[in-house]
Amino acid sequence: MSAKEMALNTPMLNELESGEWPSFVTDLKAYSKKRPVITQLLNQLEESYQNRWNYWQGKIINAPGYGGGIIARVSDKADKYPGLANFHTVRVIEPPGWVYSTDALRNLADISEKNGAGILQFHGMTGDVLLLGFDDAGSLQCAEDLMNAGWDIGGSGAALRTLQCCVGQARCEMACYDTMKVTKHLTDTFIHYLHRPEFVYKFKFKLSGCSNDCSNSIVRSDMPIIGTWRGAMQVNQAKVAEFIDEKGMDYLVNNVLTRCPTRCLSVRGKELVVDHSDCVRCMHCINVMHKALKPGKDRGATILIGGHRTLKIGDTMGSVLVPFIKLETDEDLNNLTDFIEKVWEFWNDNGMDHERVGEFIYRIGMMTFLKGLDIEPDARMICRPRTTSYIKFEELGPSKFDGERQIAI
Amino acid sequence: MSQTTLAPRDQGAPDYNKMLHPLMAKNYGKWDYHERLRPGVLVHVGESGDKLYTVRAGSPRTMSADTVRKVCAIADKYCEGFLRFTSRSNIEFLVGKKENLDPLIHAVEKELGWPLGGTGPSVSNILHTQGWLHCNLPGSDAAGSVKALMDDLIDDFKNEAFPNRVHISSSCCQINCASHGDISIIVQHHHAPRINHSNMQICELPKVVAICPAAAIRPASINGKETVEVIEEKCMYCGACHGQCPSMEIRDSQTDTLSIWVGGKMSNARSAPTFMKLAVWGIPNNPPRWPEVSVAVKTILKAYKEGGKPWERLGEWIERIGWQRFFEKTGFPFTRYHIDDSPEALSTLNRSAMVRL
Numbered sequence: 009m010s011a012k013e014m015a016l017n018t019p020m021l022n023e024l025e026s027g028e029w030p031s032f033v034t035d036l037k038a039y040s041k042k043r044p045v046i047t048q049l050l051n052q053l054e055e056s057y058q059n060r061w062n063y064w065q066g067k068i069i070n071a072p073g074y075g076g077g078i079i080a081r082v083s084d085k086a087d088k089y090p091g092l093a094n095f096h097t098v099r100v101i102e103p104p105g106w107v108y109s110t111d112a113l114r115n116l117a118d119i120s121e122k123n124g125a126g127i128l129q130f131h132g133m134t135g136d137v138l139l140l141g142f143d144d145a146g147s148l149q150c151a152e153d154l155m156n157a158g159w160d161i162g163g164s165g166a167a168l169r170t171l172q173c174c175v176g177q178a179r180c181e182m183a184c185y186d187t188m189k190v191t192k193h194l195t196d197t198f199i200h201y202l203h204r205p206e207f208v209y210k211f212k213f214k215l216s217g218c219s220n221d222c223s224n225s226i227v228r229s230d231m232p233i234i235g236t237w238r239g240a241m242q243v244n245q246a247k248v249a250e251f252i253d254e255k256g257m258d259y260l261v262n263n264v265l266t267r268c269p270t271r272c273l274s275v276r277g278k279e280l281v282v283d284h285s286d287c288v289r290c291m292h293c294i295n296v297m298h299k300a301l302k303p304g305k306d307r308g309a310t311i312l313i314g315g316h317r318t319l320k321i322g323d324t325m326g327s328v329l330v331p332f333i334k335l336e337t338d339e340d341l342n343n344l345t346d347f348i349e350k351v352w353e354f355w356n357d358n359g360m361d362h363e364r365v366g367e368f369i370y371r372i373g374m375m376t377f378l379k380g381l382d383i384e385p386d387a388r389m390i391c392r393p394r395t396t397s398y399i400k401f402e403e404l405g406p407s408k409f410d411g412e413r414q415i416a417i
Numbered sequence: 418m419s420q421t422t423l424a425p426r427d428q429g430a431p432d433y434n435k436m437l438h439p440l441m442a443k444n445y446g447k448w449d450y451h452e453r454l455r456p457g458v459l460v461h462v463g464e465s466g467d468k469l470y471t472v473r474a475g476s477p478r479t480m481s482a483d484t485v486r487k488v489c490a491i492a493d494k495y496c497e498g499f500l501r502f503t504s505r506s507n508i509e510f511l512v513g514k515k516e517n518l519d520p521l522i523h524a525v526e527k528e529l530g531w532p533l534g535g536t537g538p539s540v541s542n543i544l545h546t547q548g549w550l551h552c553n554l555p556g557s558d559a560a561g562s563v564k565a566l567m568d569d570l571i572d573d574f575k576n577e578a579f580p581n582r583v584h585i586s587s588s589c590c591q592i593n594c595a596s597h598g599d600i601s602i603i604v605q606h607h608h609a610p611r612i613n614h615s616n617m618q619i620c621e622l623p624k625v626v627a628i629c630p631a632a633a634i635r636p637a638s639i640n641g642k643e644t645v646e647v648i649e650e651k652c653m654y655c656g657a658c659h660g661q662c663p664s665m666e667i668r669d670s671q672t673d674t675l676s677i678w679v680g681g682k683m684s685n686a687r688s689a690p691t692f693m694k695l696a697v698w699g700i701p702n703n704p705p706r707w708p709e710v711s712v713a714v715k716t717i718l719k720a721y722k723e724g725g726k727p728w729e730r731l732g733e734w735i736e737r738i739g740w741q742r743f744f745e746k747t748g749f750p751f752t753r754y755h756i757d758d759s760p761e762a763l764s765t766l767n768r769s770a771m772v773r774l
Contacts, residue, residue, distance in 0.1 A: 020704060020705040021561070024564050024705055024706070026568070027565070027568030027569075027571070028532060028571045029477070029532065029564055029567035029571060030476065030477040030530055030531050030532075030564075032477045032478075032479040032480075032560050032561075032564065033564075035477065035480060035481050036479075036481060039481035039483055039484075042483070046481075049550075053558075057561070060670035060671075060704065061668075062549050062552070062553070062554070062555050062668070063549075064549075064551060064552060064553045065553055065663060066553040066663070074425055081551060081553065101429070101431065102430075102431075103430065103432075103433045103436045104431075104433045105433060105501065106501050106502040106503070106504075107433055107438075107441070107499070107500075107501045108499070108500055108501060108502075110489035110492050110493050110498040110500070112431070112435070112436060113485055113489050114486060117482035117486055117489075118482070120482055121482040126482035127479060127481060128479075128481075128482065128485055130476065130478060130480070130502045130506065130508075131478075131502060131506065133594045133595060158431065158432075159431060160426070160431075171430070174504065175501065177446040178437055178441045179461050179469065179511075180451075181449055181451065188433050192432075192433065195430040196429035199428075199429045200427060219684070219686070220684045220686060221683045221684050221690070222503075222504055224596065224683040225683075226683055226685075227596060227681075227690065227692070234685075263727050267687050269687055269688060269689075288685075290685045290687060291684070291685060291686050292687045295686055298450050298451070299449075317592070318592075319591070319655065319660075320628065320629075320655070321630055322759050322761060323597075323692045325690060325692070360627070361627060
């Protein structure tokens with residue numbers, strides 16, 4: 009039976025057409041009239057639903073000169089669904105902050121439809137736009153068309169992965185640095201590492217303009233870069249008074265003062281008193297009173313290291329590596345890229361195959377990691393000092409290198 | 418096929434300056450404050466006094482090219498041709514002229530059929546993975562289970578009625594690409610990988626051995642062929658080897674189940690970020706609408722809505738009332754499987770005499 013003659017047979021998927029939430033089934037069914045291969049896709053998906061089983065296998069296909077970005081899928085049921093014999097995904101680097109002109113979106117739709125099944129996803133969990141449903145030749149032509157139109161292919165495998173960031177200064181008053189600019193700078197500077205896997209394993213950046221962390225960087229990226237500030241936050245006492253008049257003193261006390269994690273807020277009359285030296289930039293009071301309170305003026309970011317989800321050693325949360333870095337001038341950005349290259353060099357020289365940087369630190373210890381990178385330890389990197397007393401103090405004990413016998417005979 | 422002349426061009430990220438709504442470009446870095454006008458509608462006010470309205474709607478994430486064009490036509494008509502997506506796959510239409518707000522909302526709700534919401538203390542769109550639609554590893558679907566669950570949570574998406582925002586994620590294997598959330602749904606496998614010894618030549622055996630976090634895989638020779646064997650007692654059914662080698666089948670259509678985890682939080686607001694914790698296990702993997710998942714999620718949301726204080730995220734609420742009371746209030750059984758036995762386990766025990774009696 010040719011693809012064009014194949015009828016939709018999706019009784020279980022049809023049950024996903026009711027309800028108020030937009031249904032991808034309804035959308036794809038309508039679109040299958042234009043693209044018959046989608047009938048095959050839906051029929052295979054129906055079989056997955058019927059049998060609770062998956063019919064996709066992976067393989068490897070790359071655009072010439074690239075080492076990733078095309079996620080190849082071949083169907084186990086290609087005899088029945090010949091259009092799914094090769095049905096790959098192409099990852100596309102998204103505009104930082106996921107901002108689009110309709111021209112750009114239409115361009116993606118056109119390229120997707122011209123070369124493949126015309127299915128798009130906004131967005132994959134790493135941040136890329138995903139274009140679905142290309143055979144081998146279509147994948148390569150899609151990559152070509154994308155690049156001719158100014159797009160570029162995303163990352164996959166043991167490589168720098170596509171970066172993502174929050175909307176930042178483009179539409180948020182809380183952003184402490186220009187997340188979009190830094191995301192573009194890092195992507196463009198390190199694009200070689202994104203396209204040609206040469207790390208021990210994947211490396212992800214996610215960038216958030218403040219510690220509300222809208223890009224979910226701290227547990228989803230190997231190097232979270234989270235906006236913050238030095239010195240006092242900005243307090244507009246007139247607007248504090250307005251807030252109290254509008255919401256009441258009870259609200260201020262119960263929802264702002266007592267929710268401060270370091271108890272650095274108190275109130276005197278209708279004036280908010282902030283002990284800035286104890287503020288940990290958690291953003292809660294600013295979230296609640298964002299007309300009256302703003303981040304301080306000396307802004308930058310905290311760099312953390314090592315976040316990733318559970319495989320293989322369990323979850324790792326990013327932890328502080330650089331308490332504060334400025335990210336404004338070209339020199340600041342060069343400092344950042346130099347620092348990142350230093351981290352990569354040590355990790356890739358010493359990490360094991362398939363070892364994320366968080367797992368690497370877990371194995372060798374943060375103490376050794378800092379020494380390897382020649383970074384001075386900083387008390388802001390820890391919650392508390394060690395409690396285990398077994399320590400190899402390098403400065404104490406017998407010297408191993410000065411040629412003298414130090415041990416007692 | 419036309420000739421491919423592809424050469425690596427390494428063009429990098431698109432120029433976002435061409436993608437910015439004119440009011441975004443004008444007020445870049447100079448925003449003053451924002452307000453939520455109603456669920457799904459925000460206004461950002463610049464220091465200049467400019468007002469940029471945002472209409473947030475739930476998107477299905479997976480769209481046909483025709484649907485993308487339909488979205489574009491609406492944005493051209495009411496949004497000066499600019500829009501964006503959020504990290505939770507919501508779509509945000511950007512409106513510079515207030516008079517366009519109501520017609521835009523009408524177009525989004527009636528022409529597209531996408532619901533407004535996901536702002537403030539609501540249940541936002543569910544982060545999800547590829548599932549049976551296009552992944553090579555899944556034990557369940559993602560787009561479909563999310564569609565079914567969001568149908569059941571539609572009022573929670575469209576209203577701002579919780580103590581704080583609720584982020585949900587749904588993953589179809591233990592790799593958990595959708596990561597942590599206030600509520601997370603993941604697949605659990607219940608047996609060691611079943612090895613297809615006759616097809617091990619497609620895998621790099623040293624890598625298969627090395628990837629096992631439990632050191633449960635060792636080289637073996639079966640009928641003169643190089644392969645691996647799994648020490649059943651050591652294996653924790655994570656499926657890391659399955660990702661490395663498709664001949665290490667970890668899934669089972671009959672016995673795989675779903676589990677629900679709670680209390681993940683990425684934001685630093687009030688309290689430090691936290692991982693999600695096990696709440697409910699053994700939920701059947703029941704397409705096409707996974708009704709048992711909906712029941713469990715709604716039970717958790719109801720208890721949180723009733724018990725949480727303003728601004729408390731779900732995990733913060735549980736930490737305040739204690740896990741014992743969380744299980745009392747939700748009615749889920751607390752079992753020995755809820756007690757951690759990973760290398761981090763000791764830090765999860767109640768190492769005090771502080772006990773609610």
